[in-house]
Amino acid sequence: MSRRLLLLRHAKSAYPQGVADIDRPLGPRGREAAPLMGDYIAREGLRPGLAMVSPARRTQETWSAVRPFLDGTREETVPSIYEAPSTRILDAIRSAPDDVENLMVIGHNPGLGEAALRLVGEGPKELRRDLREKFPTAALAVIEFEADRWEAIGEGTGTLLRYVRPRQLAAEMEDD
Template sequence: MTKRLILMRHAKSAWDQPGPDHDRPLNTRGQNSAEAMGNWLRENGYVPDAVLSSSAKRTRETFDRLGFDVPSRFERRLYLPTSEEMLSELRKESAACVLMLGHNPGIAEFAERLLSETPEHDRFYAYPTCATTVMDFDIVDWTALQYGTGTVVNFTVPRDLT
């Protein structure tokens, strides 16, 4: 059996908004990028069964603009977590295909650590806003997930789509 992870960094956020970082919304470019990424995911058949996300406003807005109506879990502990914290939360999931939304630097490190071989894309290691990696794991249950076992299915960034 195969489990699929869609690992996405939130879309571009607005820096001109006063208030805590956790509450920063998306800017116009981020809103457009999230919609484009949602369309790309659907066009390629990468439709999640569930979403696991940071509780930050920008990750929630990114998810909303992707346009998926699936069960979702927004966790404060996924706001700027380590890759170990992300792994721990992902191991609690049961869906076959999980979309995980997060932040850098953790999301980039998590993507790199999960894969057996990284994609040949010049933006993978930077993991810019709304970067998305689709990866498969030959496991029956997320509790069996180990670093270095993922196979890249696809990787893209908003600039590739516009």
């Protein structure tokens, strides 16, 4: 059985003075980018069964902008993925219920990007190169695994199917 993991970094946030990191909201660019990613996920048939979301305001606001495109996706706020190293993100992924075939995690760098790099072993060279170079805000990595259970996924066992950044989607919209 194959399982599909969608790793979505929160959209671009603002840096208001006197606001704690966990309470930082999305900035104007982030409010534009997040719905683009939600639309892309829906259009491409990538709808997850479950979204694990960091409790930080910017990840919650990213999810709020993506959610309208993903009818039926369950949501779980997972405190352990806020400012988490890749190992903690991998633990959260491996704890996902086995009835979920497509899982989304909305989190933060550097842990989210590092988790993607640790999981990917196959996929188009240019996509893997782009993933290694940078995991910008609102970027999406889609990784597929041949596994019966989430707890069985291991480092280097995933195939990178897609790596999409909001700038790519905005450019495509301008070309239409």
